[in-house]
Amino acid sequence: xxxxxxxxxxxxxxxxxxxxxxxxxxxxxxxxxxxxxxxxxxxxxxxxxxxxxxxxxxxxxxxxxxxxxxxxxxxxxxxxxxxxxxxxxxxxxxxxxxxxxxxxxxxxxxxxxxxxxxxxxxxxxxxxxxxxxxxxxxxxxxxxxxxxxxxxxxxxx
Amino acid sequence: xxxxxxxxxxxxxxxxxxxxxxxxxxxxxxxxxxxxxxxxxxxxxxxxxxxxxxxxxxxxxxxxxxxxxxxxxxxxxxxxxxxxxxxxxxxxxxxxxxxxxxxxxxxxxxxxxxxxxxxxxxxxxxxxxxxxxxx
Numbered sequence: 001x002x003x004x005x006x007x008x009x010x011x012x013x014x015x016x017x018x019x020x021x022x023x024x025x026x027x028x029x030x031x032x033x034x035x036x037x038x039x040x041x042x043x044x045x046x047x048x049x050x051x052x053x054x055x056x057x058x059x060x061x062x063x064x065x066x067x068x069x070x071x072x073x074x075x076x077x078x079x080x081x082x083x084x085x086x087x088x089x090x091x092x093x094x095x096x097x098x099x100x101x102x103x104x105x106x107x108x109x110x111x112x113x114x115x116x117x118x119x120x121x122x123x124x125x126x127x128x129x130x131x132x133x134x135x136x137x138x139x140x141x142x143x144x145x146x147x148x149x150x151x152x153x154x155x156x157x
Numbered sequence: 158x159x160x161x162x163x164x165x166x167x168x169x170x171x172x173x174x175x176x177x178x179x180x181x182x183x184x185x186x187x188x189x190x191x192x193x194x195x196x197x198x199x200x201x202x203x204x205x206x207x208x209x210x211x212x213x214x215x216x217x218x219x220x221x222x223x224x225x226x227x228x229x230x231x232x233x234x235x236x237x238x239x240x241x242x243x244x245x246x247x248x249x250x251x252x253x254x255x256x257x258x259x260x261x262x263x264x265x266x267x268x269x270x271x272x273x274x275x276x277x278x279x280x281x282x283x284x285x286x287x288x289x290x291x292x
Contacts, residue, residue, distance in 0.1 A: 026161065125168055125171060146211060150235075
């Protein structure tokens with residue numbers, strides 16, 4: 001299981017992007033403009049696309065194409081494996097997709113309070129976990145990847 | 158009540174519950190594993206549980222261990238050596254176990270442990286060994 005070099009600055013930019021997008025969607029829709037909630041399904045698409053096609057990972061590409069060349073964010077190369085991070089990103093994307101489904105579900109007004117609240121809560125939890133990873137270096141998705149690999153559920157290559 | 162307030166309440170409860178659960182599990186496993194016997198050595202040493210999928214191990218824990226200087230560190234692949242990992246209830250990586258020279262687990266750190274924290278624990282293990290030697 002050979003390690004590769006992973007630029008951790010790209011991961012940090014990705015996590016920052018997730019946090020900012022969810023917070024803008026959450027507080028923006030609350031205080032200013034409700035359609036800002038559409039940012040959550042968009043973020044789900046961005047994360048899921050980025051998991052399967054790294055060249056489509058919006059925040060990482062923003063780092064590689066803009067922030068890094070301009071010297072705004074310094075690269076931090078670490079001997080690491082990209083798979084756990086991709087898995088964590090994919091997991092975040094899946095949860096945001098569930099959140100989006102709950103937010104966009106056509107239900108009556110009374111049920112909508114529950115589904116929208118649940119959808120927002122899931123999106124906020126994704127942001128909280130991204131923040132924990134950004135601030136403390138604890139990656140829950142990576143731990144799940146490790147545990148699933150340990151139990152043979154996935155082939156942790 | 159607005160959906161946003163309800164969502165904030167749900168997230169607050171989940172985060173609080175997760176923190177309490179983590180604290181409880183950490184304390185319980187610490188109590189269970191303290192005193193676990195392993196091979197004796199001349200000085201305190203550290204069992205360092207890691208794995209290939211552990212990013213924090215590479216980015217944080219290994220630099221912290223490198224700062225400790227001449228301390229014996231037994232690196233254990235938690236996936237390959239499941240028996241030893243299960244013995245210390247390793248459920249997260251990295252996990253570091255500070256062992257006394259007699260081979261007794263003195264401190265178990267689940268998650269990243271800083272160099273100063275490990276140094277304090279090693280000093281405690283050393284002073285315990287000295288007390289035992291002079292007694």
